[in-house]
Amino acid sequence: MKPIYLIFSTIAVIALSVLSCNKPDKTDDTDKGNFDKTAMLVQYADNQIIPAYATLQTNISELQAAIDAFASSPNSGTQAALKTAYANAHLQYIRCGLYNFGPAESAILDNFFNFTGGLDYSFTTDGALTGFSVDTATILNNIATSSNNFTSLSRASFYAQGFPALNYLCFEPNAIPNMDAKRAQYLKDIVARMKTLSDKVAADWASYRSTFVGNTQSNSGSPIANIVNQIAYQMDVLKGPCIGWPLGKASNGTVFASKCEAYYAGISLALAKERIASIKSFYSGNGSGKGLSDYLVSLGQAQLNTDILAQMDIVATKLNDIADPLPTALTSQYTAVDATYKEIQKLVTLVKTDLPSVTAVQISYADNDGD
Amino acid sequence: MNNKLKYTATAAMLLLAFSACKKEENNEPVLVKPYTVPTTYNFATANYAQSTSLVQMAVEVDAYLKKANTGSAIVALDQTMLNNMFSNSGNPFTDMALNASGNNITNFTSDAAMIKSYADSVLIFNTGATASAGVGGFVARGSNKIVVGPRGLEYGQAFTKGTMSAMLFKEVVRTLTEVKSLATTDTTKAQAMWDAAFGMLSVPINYDPTKTYASTDTDKPLLWGGYLAERGAAIDAGAVLFNAFLKGRAAIGGYDVNVRNEQIDIILAKWEQLAAAAALNYVTSPTAATAIGNYGTQLHGLSEGFGFVVAFKYRPANSKLSAGDYDKLNMILNTDFYTLLNQPGFTDLVAAQNILKSTYGL
Incomplete structure (x- = not known):
């Protein structure tokens, strides 16, 4: 008997004893293939997220300048210039809205910039503060009293600042004659706050980046889980607050045209189109070969990936079939909007059920307990 | 080295390997009999009809209270009906077998008066008033609503999760702790x-812990059983609890008290961890960006968390949760929910999250 034999048998027995006491470690079944998840996260951080916030900062600065010009000299010329600046900033925010985790979530950016009203609210009455509402009562009261409730975590606060409030105060039918010193100050206060918040989130990404790229897990709160959750969440926003609820899908067919996103600025349809384009860009990693879509392929889910991309294209095509403006189209082109809604629904199923399942991610924003 | 030595060494190591899994030898004179652990709970003498009836009664009370949540208008509930459900008198349940069971949930619930007051409060605040800080009434939740008290507590959830804690979990701790001494x-x-x-x-x-049970499935796990998948998936609660129940039940018949008691420890620790995982979820989800500004979602979540924290009051003696941390959790969940939800940085809820995470390894 060679000593080496004894060593092997000893190792075998120890291994057996360890195995018999402990459950085998869970294998990470998401780690098939040789996909480089770190490279994917680096791509998202460096090529998509961080540059997007930098652009948002620029757009907010330009918006700030345009508001100053409009406030000091309210006329159709300054208003038109403001509308361009507003649209640029709002569209850019739609791109950034997908990154609502980490610094943005800590800053509660989405609520303060562009409150969706939450997915747990549907429309019942025109006056209810739901979806992309504007709380004109609170706004006008804030202006009259030269005060604001911006930091309050309440619906009245969210609907009285950010894009909802700007959209109303700058583009409501009497925006030009209604301008006065108090109103001008309120507008400036809103955009100053948006500047502070977007600067903070952009700055926070500098330190958050290493946390983001350094965690390739898929558990709740991980970057990959956040990416999947945000894609699903933004699809739910497109399905409900953007299209379905104004169309009457939660109100037995009663249309709520004024609850379209950025109703007064008249860019609801452009925002919806940007939303699906951004979702596709985020999902595909902007065609870099290092996106979630490539990750799906590496997991042996090429067919699902193809289906998701194709359905995103179908939704984009259907939105193109709708003629601007969306609030009018809700009634004048009901069939086209309804057809879009149905395709959005199909995409929601793919990204909210199939996508989380194959990436081993749990959808955490929806309460799934059924009670 | 000769073969004899080799075999002796191997045998010694094997002995070590198996004894390593057991606790020290006990001095019981009774020898362990051979027994097998089945894969289903089909023990010949198994009978838990009483427990099943208690679970089903709680489910029926929950469903009755939830009627108030339907739609946006007032759906009136009947106090006498609710009283009868708690005392099981006057055939209050739709399942006639429950009416004839001779049991009632009051007798098995600790702090029963408190738990019943949660249910009663659903009726008290079922007024149609719009709730706000300091004012009980309705809070919209989707196309329906929830009924909350002046501090934002959704009493229906306080009852249901409170009953899971003060009746079901408490009974499990009490019963299995006693089994240990038998x-x-x-x-x-x-x-x-x-x-x-x-x-x-x-x-x-x-x-089957891996199966997703449809809501229409007559075999669908209820209450805690449902939470095995809902909040317990990440901690493998379904498989751990079910397997421990099978193994311990088999061990009793085999006179194997060491294994029996080990399984009791496993069950109580995992069940308590499941309550913690659920509580953690519900003190976290109301702070998510997608929930902020949405009192229907936030108050509902906190109210579930409130009910799950009740479980810790009945935790086993060897619980990992210190008395001090329990007091802190209890204090936080008994704070006015509107206060909790408007704190910058959600300091108290984050403190609760940290206690649950560090105590239970979540």
């Missing part, structure tokens, strides 16, 4: 108590 040969009593505890989990005898 003599090796007292198998009939131990098995009956074991079955009663198993029944509180409310899963089918052939429970």
Whole structure:
């Protein structure tokens, strides 16, 4: 008997004893293939997220300048210039809205910039503060009293600042004659706050980046889980607050045209189109070969990936079939909007059920307990 | 080295390998009998009808209280009906077998008056008033609503999760702790108590932790059983609890008290961890960006968390949760919910999250 034999048998027995006491470690079944998840996260951080916030900062600065010009000299010329600046900033925010985790979530950016009203609210009455509402009562009261409730975590606060409030105060039918010193100050206060918040989130990404790229897990709160959750969440926003609820899908067919996103600025349809384009860009990693879509392929889910991309294209095509403006189209082109809604629904199923399942991610924003 | 030495060494190591899994030898004179652990809870003498009836009564009360949440208009509830459900008098349940069961949830619930007051409060605040800080009434939740008190507590959830804690979990802790003290040969009593505890989990005898049970499935796990998948997936609660119940039940018949008691420790620790995982979820989800500004979602979540934290009051003696941390959790969940939800940085809820995470390894 060679000593080496004894060593092997000893190792075998120890291994057996360890195995018999402990459950085998869970294998990470998401780690098939040789996909480089770190490279994917680096791509998202460096090529998509961080540059997007930098652009948002620029757009907010330009918006700030345009508001100053409009406030000091309210006329159709300054208003038109403001509308361009507003649209640029709002569209850019739609791109950034997908990154609502980490610094943005800590800053509660989405609520303060562009409150969706939450997915747990549907429309019942025109006056209810739901979806992309504007709380004109609170706004006008804030202006009259030269005060604001911006930091309050309440619906009245969210609907009285950010894009909802700007959209109303700058583009409501009497925006030009209604301008006065108090109103001008309120507008400036809103955009100053948006500047502070977007600067903070952009700055926070500098330190958050290493946390983001350094965690390739898929558990709740991980970057990959956040990416999947945000894609699903933004699809739910497109399905409900953007299209379905104004169309009457939660109100037995009663249309709520004024609850379209950025109703007064008249860019609801452009925002919806940007939303699906951004979702596709985020999902595909902007065609870099290092996106979630490539990750799906590496997991042996090429067919699902193809289906998701194709359905995103179908939704984009259907939105193109709708003629601007969306609030009018809700009634004048009901069939086209309804057809879009149905395709959005199909995409929601793919990204909210199939996508989380194959990436081993749990959808955490929806309460799934059924009670 | 010769073969004899080799075999001796190997045998010694094997002995070591197996004894490493057991606790030290006990001095019981009764020898362990051979037994097999089945894969389903189909023990010949298994009977947990009483536990099942208690679970089903709680489910019926929950469903009755939830009627108030339907739509946006007032749906009136009947106090007498609710009283009868708690005392099981006057045939209050739709399942006639429950009416004839001779049991009622009041008798098995600790702090029963408090738990019933939660249910009663649903009726008290079912007024149609719009709730706000300091004012009880309705809060919209989707196309329906929830009924909350002046501090934002949704009393229906306080009742349901509170009952899961103060009746079902408490009974499991009480029963299994007592089983631990039973003599090796007292198998009939131990098995009956074991079955009663198993029944509180409310899963089918052939429970499959990997299966997604449809809401229409008649075998669908109820209450805690439902939470095995809902909040317990990440901690493997379904498989751990079900397997421990099977193994411990088999061990009783085999006079194997060491294994029996080990399984009790496993069950109580995992069940408590499941309550913690659920509580953690519900003190976290209301702070998510997608929930902020949405009191229907936030208050509902916190109210569930409130009910799950009630479980810790009945935790086993060897719980990992210190008395000090329990007091802190209790204090936080008893703070006005509107205060909690408007704190910058959600300091108290984050403190609660940290206690639950560090204590229970979540």
